[in-house]
Amino acid sequence: MKRLATYRLLAGALLVALLLAGCKTGHQFVKATEFKDTDKIVLTFAGPVDETWAKNPANYSAYAQPDPDIVLKVKEVALSPERTQVTLTFASPLNTKDPHVLSTTNIVSEGQDLGAATLTVKKLYFGVLLSILLGAALINNFVFTKYIGLCVFFGTSQKKGTAVGMGVVFTIVIACAAMMAWALYQFVLKPYQLTFLNIVVFIGLVSLSVQGVDTILRKVNPVLFKAFGVYLVLVIANCIAIAVPLILADNEYNAPESFMLALGAGGGFLIALFLMASAREKLELAKVPATFKGLPIAFVTAGLFALAFLGFSGLSIY
Amino acid sequence: MSATTKSNTQLVLDGILKENPIFKLALSMCPAVGISTSVMNGLLLGTAVLFVQVFSSCTIAIVRNYIHPRIRIPTYTLTIATWVTVIDLVLAAYVPGAYKAMGIFVKLIVAFAIITMRLEMFACRNTVPKSFWDGIGMGFGFMFGMVVLGFVRELLGSGTLLGYDILGFRPLLFFVLPSAGFFVVGLMMGMFNWIEVGYNRRKEG
Numbered sequence: 107m108k109r110l111a112t113y114r115l116l117a118g119a120l121l122v123a124l125l126l127a128g129c130k131t132g133h134q135f136v137k138a139t140e141f142k143d144t145d146k147i148v149l150t151f152a153g154p155v156d157e158t159w160a161k162n163p164a165n166y167s168a169y170a171q172p173d174p175d176i177v178l179k180v181k182e183v184a185l186s187p188e189r190t191q192v193t194l195t196f197a198s199p200l201n202t203k204d205p206h207v208l209s210t211t212n213i214v215s216e217g218q219d220l221g222a223a224t225l226t227v228k229k230l231y232f233g234v235l236l237s238i239l240l241g242a243a244l245i246n247n248f249v250f251t252k253y254i255g256l257c258v259f260f261g262t263s264q265k266k267g268t269a270v271g272m273g274v275v276f277t278i279v280i281a282c283a284a285m286m287a288w289a290l291y292q293f294v295l296k297p298y299q300l301t302f303l304n305i306v307v308f309i310g311l312v313s314l315s316v317q318g319v320d321t322i323l324r325k326v327n328p329v330l331f332k333a334f335g336v337y338l339v340l341v342i343a344n345c346i347a348i349a350v351p352l353i354l355a356d357n358e359y360n361a362p363e364s365f366m367l368a369l370g371a372g373g374g375f376l377i378a379l380f381l382m383a384s385a386r387e388k389l390e391l392a393k394v395p396a397t398f399k400g401l402p403i404a405f406v407t408a409g410l411f412a413l414a415f416l417g418f419s420g421l422s423i424y
Numbered sequence: 425m426s427a428t429t430k431s432n433t434q435l436v437l438d439g440i441l442k443e444n445p446i447f448k449l450a451l452s453m454c455p456a457v458g459i460s461t462s463v464m465n466g467l468l469l470g471t472a473v474l475f476v477q478v479f480s481s482c483t484i485a486i487v488r489n490y491i492h493p494r495i496r497i498p499t500y501t502l503t504i505a506t507w508v509t510v511i512d513l514v515l516a517a518y519v520p521g522a523y524k525a526m527g528i529f530v531k532l533i534v535a536f537a538i539i540t541m542r543l544e545m546f547a548c549r550n551t552v553p554k555s556f557w558d559g560i561g562m563g564f565g566f567m568f569g570m571v572v573l574g575f576v577r578e579l580l581g582s583g584t585l586l587g588y589d590i591l592g593f594r595p596l597l598f599f600v601l602p603s604a605g606f607f608v609v610g611l612m613m614g615m616f617n618w619i620e621v622g623y624n625r626r627k628e629g
Contacts, residue, residue, distance in 0.1 A: 253458030253605065254528070257451060257537050302513060305534050306505040313498060345454055345535040352531055397617040398610075401450055405610030412603030 133223035135213055140227065144199040147208060147227050154189035156214040161185060166194055168208040170201060171226075178206075202229060235366045238359075240421070242370025248346050249378040250408070250415040255346035260404055262340065262379065269383035270376070275319075275337040277372025280347055283315040284368035287351035288361055301355070308351040316341050346371055381411060432557040439561020445538045446569030446609075447616045452536040455529045456573060457605035463586050466574035468522050470567025472515065472530055474560070476507045477539050481559035483507075484547040491548070500543045501534075508534045538562065577608055 138150040147168070159165060163180040170176070179197040186192075200206065205228035213220040248254045262272040287308055295301050320338050323331045341347055350371050354364045385407050394403050430438070443449060446456050452473075459465045480503050484491075491499050512530050515523045523530065533539070542562050547555040578584055581600030583591035598604050 251602065253454050253602065254532065256453040256457060260450075260453070302509065305509050305512065305531055306502065309501055309505045309534050310498075313501065343535065343537055343540075345532050348535045349528055349532060352528060395614075397621060398614045402610045402614040402617065405606050405613065409603055409606030409610065412606055416601075416603060 133213070133221075133225060135215065135220050136223055136225055139208065139225050141200065141202045141229060142193065144202065145196045147194045147196070147200070147206070149192045149194070149208075149225070151190050151192070151213075151215070153215055155185075155192070156217070157185060157189060159211075159214040160189070160192050163194075165211045166208060168194075168196070168206055168227075171205045171207055174207070204228075235362055238363055239366040239370040239373075242367050243374035243377065244415070244418045245421055247374040247378060247415050247418070248349070248371055249375060250412040251419075252349075254349050255344045255375060258340050258344040259375075259378065259382065260401065260408075262337070263382040263404075264386055266380065266383045266387065268337075269379035271334050272337045272340065273372070273376025273379045275334045276341055276344065276347070276375055277369065279312075279316055279319050279338070279341045280350055280372045281365065281368045282319065283312050283347060284350050284354060284364050285361070286315060287311055288354055288359065288364040291351070291355045295355075304352060304355060305348075308355075309348055311351065312347045313342055346375060378411070382408060385411075432553070435554065435557045436561035436564065439558065439563075439565040440568050441565075443562075444565045444569055445562060446566060446573075447613055449538065449541075450613070451538040451541065452566065453609065454532065456569060456609055458602070459526055459529055460570055460573035460577055460605060460608070461581065461600050461602075462578045462584075463571055463574040464522065465526060466570030467567065468515075468519070469526055469529060470563070470570050472511045473533055473536070473539070473566045474563025475511050476504060476533050477542065477563045477566075478556060478559035479507045479510075480504050480539060480543060481547040481555040482552055484543050485550060485552045485555035488548045496544070496548065497540075500540050503543075504539055505534050538566065573605075573608055573612065576612075577604065 135152050136149060137152050138148075140148050142148050161183050163183050166180050166183070168178045168180070170178070178200065180194050181197040182195040184193040184195070194208075205226050207224065208227055209224045210222060212222050242248070246252055249256065249259050258272070262268050290307060290311065291301075291304075295303065295307065300307075316338055320331075320335070323335070323338075350368055354367055359367060382404075386404060389403060389407065398406075439445075445451050446453070455469055459469065480500070483503050484500065508531065511533070515526075515530055542558065546558050550558070575585065577599045578586075579590065580596050581594070581598070581604070583589065583594045599608065
C-alpha cells in the first residue's frame, strides 16, 4: 500500500515537472503564455501591469515560427480586473499546432519600465502527445469513425475473450511496426527520395514485425503464445496495421508522436472490439429475423456504436 | 480446388452475383462502409480495385509455376503492393480531386482480403486467360456492390445521382453521415439473404 502511494507521488511529481517545463517563457515578469480557443493568446504577468500600456494593440506583434514574414494582426486586447492577465484576440484564427513568437514593447508595471519581451507561445508537448493518443483512440476511432480494419473487426468480435486477445496482440504488434516504420521513413525513404515506395515497404514491414513477434513470443513465453498466437496471423490482414504507418508518414510525425498514434490506434481497436463483443454475446440470445442472423445484424449494431462515437467528435483537449 | 472448368462468361457472372465480394463473401468491407457516400466514389474505387485485381491475377498466373509454396503469401502481397503503387500514383496525377476524397482507401487496397484471397484460391492454379476473366468478374462485382451502395446513399442522403440533382430535396440527410454506411450495408446484406431464401423456396416448391 505504502509503495503504491510512493509510486503515485512520483508519477505526480513527474507530471508537474513536465507541465512546468512546458510553461517556461522568455521574460522573467511573464509567468505564462498559452493559446485559448483558436484565435486568442493569454499572457499572465507576475504583477499588475499598466492599463494604458496593456490595452494598446500596437504594443504587441506576433508571428508563427515557421513563417516569420507574416505578422499576425491583433484585433482586440482584454485586461483582467486584477491587471495581471492580458488576452489578445487575433483577427484570424491561429494555427495552434505551430509555436508562435510574440514580442511586446517595454512592459510597464506600476510606472516601472521592465524592458521588452520576446515570448514563445506553444502548446504543451505533453498535451500534443495526449491529444494524438486520445484522437486516435476515441475521436477518430479507426473502426467507428474511419471505417478501417472492419474485416478483422467483424471476424474476431464474437466473444469477449477473443476480442481482448486480438486487441492486445494487435496493440503490441502495431507499436513495434509503427516505430520501425517511422525510422525507415525518416532515415531511409525520405533522404533517398523513395517515398513513392511507401506502400511496398510498409506492408513488408508489417509482415516482418508480425513474424518477429511470433518468433520471439514462441521462444520467450510459450504459454502466452498458445493463447495469443492464433491472432498474430490476423494482424497482417488488418487494414489498420498498414494505415498507421501511412498516416504517420503523411503527417511527418516524430518518434514519440508515432508511438502515441500506434498506441491510440491499438487501444481504440481494443475498445471497439470489446464493446462489439459484449453486444454480440447478448445478440446470441435475442430473437433475430432469420435473414438478419449473423453479419447483417452485426453491421446494424456497429452502426449504432458508430453513431454513439460521433459524440466524441466534440471532445478536444488543449 | 483444381483448375476451373467454368466458361469465361460464367466466371465473370459468378464474380458479380454468386460470389459478390461485398454482399456474399463479406470481404473488403472498409471502403463499402467508409466511402460509399456517392456513386462516383464507388465507380472510381471500383476501377482501382478492378485494375489491381486483374493485373495481380495475371502476374501471379504467369509466374505460378515458379513460386515456392512456402513463400507464396509474401509474393502475393508484394505483387499487389506494386500494382497498388502504380494505380495510386496514376490516380494522384490524373484525378487529384477524387483521389483526395477517397483519402487513404486507395492505398489500403493493398490490405484488401478479397484480392489476396482470389490469388490464393484461383490465380495460382489457373491459366492466364482464366485468371484474367476471374479478375474481371471480381473487380466488377466489387464495383457493382460499391455502386449499389453509393446509389442508395447518394439518392436518399443528398437527393442526387452522380452529382446531378434528381429529387430536388434531401430526403434523409442521415444517409450521407459516415455511420449510416454500417446500416446500409447491414440492410443490404439482409435483403440479399431474403431474396436468396425466397428464390430457393420457390425453386423447391
